Amino acid sequence: MRLITAGILGAAMLAASGQAGAATLTAQDYIDIEQLNARYAFAIDQCTNSGYDYADLYTDDGTFGVSEAWGDKGKTYAAGREALATVAGGGKGGCRDPKGTIGYGIKHVITDHVITPTAEGAHGKSILLAFGVGGVATQVEHQGGYEDTYVKTDKGWRMKSRVHVFPNIATSVQFGPLRQKAAEDAKKQQQPQQ
Amino acid sequence: MRRALLLAALAFPLAPLAVQPALTPEDFVAIKQLNAAYVFAIDNCSDGGYPYADLYVDDGTFGVSQVWGDPGSVWAAGREALAKAGGGDGKGVCRDPKSMPGYGIHHITADLVITPTATGASGRSVLFTSGVEGVPTRMRHDGGYEDSYVKTAKGWRFKTRVHVWPDIPERLKNYKPAQ
Numbered sequence: 111m112r113l114i115t116a117g118i119l120g121a122a123m124l125a126a127s128g129q130a131g132a133a134t135l136t137a138q139d140y141i142d143i144e145q146l147n148a149r150y151a152f153a154i155d156q157c158t159n160s161g162y163d164y165a166d167l168y169t170d171d172g173t174f175g176v177s178e179a180w181g182d183k184g185k186t187y188a189a190g191r192e193a194l195a196t197v198a199g200g201g202k203g204g205c206r207d208p209k210g211t212i213g214y215g216i217k218h219v220i221t222d223h224v225i226t227p228t229a230e231g232a233h234g235k236s237i238l239l240a241f242g243v244g245g246v247a248t249q250v251e252h253q254g255g256y257e258d259t260y261v262k263t264d265k266g267w268r269m270k271s272r273v274h275v276f277p278n279i280a281t282s283v284q285f286g287p288l289r290q291k292a293a294e295d296a297k298k299q300q301q302p303q304q
Numbered sequence: 305m306r307r308a309l310l311l312a313a314l315a316f317p318l319a320p321l322a323v324q325p326a327l328t329p330e331d332f333v334a335i336k337q338l339n340a341a342y343v344f345a346i347d348n349c350s351d352g353g354y355p356y357a358d359l360y361v362d363d364g365t366f367g368v369s370q371v372w373g374d375p376g377s378v379w380a381a382g383r384e385a386l387a388k389a390g391g392g393d394g395k396g397v398c399r400d401p402k403s404m405p406g407y408g409i410h411h412i413t414a415d416l417v418i419t420p421t422a423t424g425a426s427g428r429s430v431l432f433t434s435g436v437e438g439v440p441t442r443m444r445h446d447g448g449y450e451d452s453y454v455k456t457a458k459g460w461r462f463k464t465r466v467h468v469w470p471d472i473p474e475r476l477k478n479y480k481p482a483q
Contacts, residue, residue, distance in 0.1 A: 137329035140337075180348075221412050222343040235344065237412055239434070239443075249441045252410045252434035283441055 133227035142267045143225050143232055143260055150272075151218045154198055157208065161200020165191045168269045169261060175273045178280075180235070180257060184273055216284065217241040220256065231270070234258040238274070243284040251283050325420040334460045335418050335425060335453055342465075343411045349391030349398035356390025357383045360462040361454060367466045370473075372428070372450060376466055408435045413449065424454040424463070431467070447471075 135143075146167060153164035168174075170190065174197055177184025188197040195201045199211050208214050223236040236256050243251040254276040261270045279285050327335075338359060345356040360366075362382065366389055369376025380389040393399045401407050416429040430448040434440070447470055452463040 137333045140333040141329075221414055222340040224337060224340040224344060236340075237343065237410070239412065243441060250434065250443045251441050252412070252443075278440070281440070 133229050133231075135225065135227045135232060139232070139262070139267065140225055143234065144223060146260070146267050146269065147220055147223055147234070147236060147256075147258075150269075151220050154213070155217050157199035157205035159200075160202075160204045161195035161198035162191070164198030164200075165194035168194055168272070169263060172269050173271045175271070176279075177257070177273050177275050178277055180254075180275050180277075182273075182275075183271075184275075213284075215242045215245060215247075222255075225260075228259070231259065231261040231267075234260060240284060243282075249283065253282065253284070254278070325422050327418065327420045327425060331425070331455070331460070332418055335427065336416060338453070338460050338462070339413055339416055339427070339429060339449075339451075342462075343413055346390060346406075347410055349401065351392075352394075352396035352398060353387035353390030353392025354383070354396075357386035357392075360386055360465070361456060364462050365464045367464070368472060369450070369466050369468050370470050372468050374468075375464070376468075408438055410434045412443075421452070424452065424460075427451040427453060 150164075150167055153167060157164075165172075168191075172190070172194060173186045174188045174194060175184045175186040188194045192201060199205050199208060199213075217240070219239040219241060221237045221239065223234060226233045234256070235258075238253045238255045240251045240253045241247070241249075243249050254274065257273045257275050259270040260267050262268075276282065276285070342356075342359055345359060349356070357364075360383070364382070364386060365378045366380045366386060367376045367378040380386045384394065388394055391398045391401065391404060410433065412432040412434060414430045414432065416427055419426050428448060428450050431446045432443055433446045434443045436442045436444045447468045450466045450468050453460050454463045455461075
């Protein structure tokens with residue numbers, strides 16, 4: 111765990127110093143990546159263009175996943191444009207009723223975005239605040255953050271991968287009850303049929 | 305003739321031009337990145353708090369003030385003291401976070417204003433904390449930071465950071481900063 115934390119901080123230090131081995135980023139690159147991150151918050155909160163506005167923030171083979179530790183890739187929930195559009199509440203059938211989605215009523219706010227140059231493009235870390243958790247508009251939950259890889263395509267900077275890192279997800283106001291229910295359902299399925 | 309005078313006047317303004325310090329877009333970006341890195345470093349102690357300390361210059365200081373524009377009192381000066389402020393125990397190890405006054409708190413910064421100065425730059429930002437009083441969904445506006453930055457061979461670093469915290473007496477009744 112300490113190694114993971116050290117790795118994260120090492121990356122942050124590199125970002126702060128502007129030293130990152132062979133790769134470098136221009137000021138415009140930093141701005142473009144920050145803008146990509148900002149657009150994400152709008153795209154995930156409002157299913158637009160049937161979720162494809164969200165999907166198109168990623169590369170065609172981009173992935174979205176969830177992890178409980180910084181530096182850990184965790185589990186991939188969506189890979190590729192169609193799956194990503196579905197994650198954003200849309201897909202080929204258009205936008206679904208948001209009341210039926212896991213994030214209904216939640217607004218994403220992303221802060222403290224650390225960008226580090228890499229050989230392939232860039233790495234990013236940011237903090238995620240979720241407003242409106244538990245159905246209470248004024249309730250805000252610090253939900254860890256995002257850990258990303260970015261690549262520069264002919265369309266501009268895109269996310270190659272985004273991982274929602276949420277160390278306390280088990281006790282989360284938003285996700286905790288869902289996890290508990292999923293665990294109970296799994297337990298029931300394992301029990302022998304009477 | 306009149307035209308020539310006008311051109312001369314435009315070319316040589318009467319008022320002397322003061323030398324204004326300037327920052328490049330790269331400087332603004334690097335200072336923003338320094339601020340973002342601070343959040344991760346203060347919330348996740350590693351390597352005895354030295355990664356936090358190394359966001360500052362070697363003689364950097366962290367202090368607390370109740371008023372914007374007032375340097376307040378210095379709580380940590382120099383790398384060793386800063387490492388302790390970052391959660392270190394002074395021996396290269398991080399203290400148990402549960403023993404620290406900020407346990408369970410996450411820092412979030414916003415609205416960073418960066419201004420060029422003769423020696424580098426100054427900055428002001430807003431600080432929010434989440435998880436206050438042990439309630440994960442409870443957030444508070446905790447004033448903000450007032451900084452001075454200098455550009456070193458390693459990049460931009462904090463020369464000073466002051467947490468401007470108007471309600472500090474109430475908040476820290478029982479807290480004693482690391483010595």
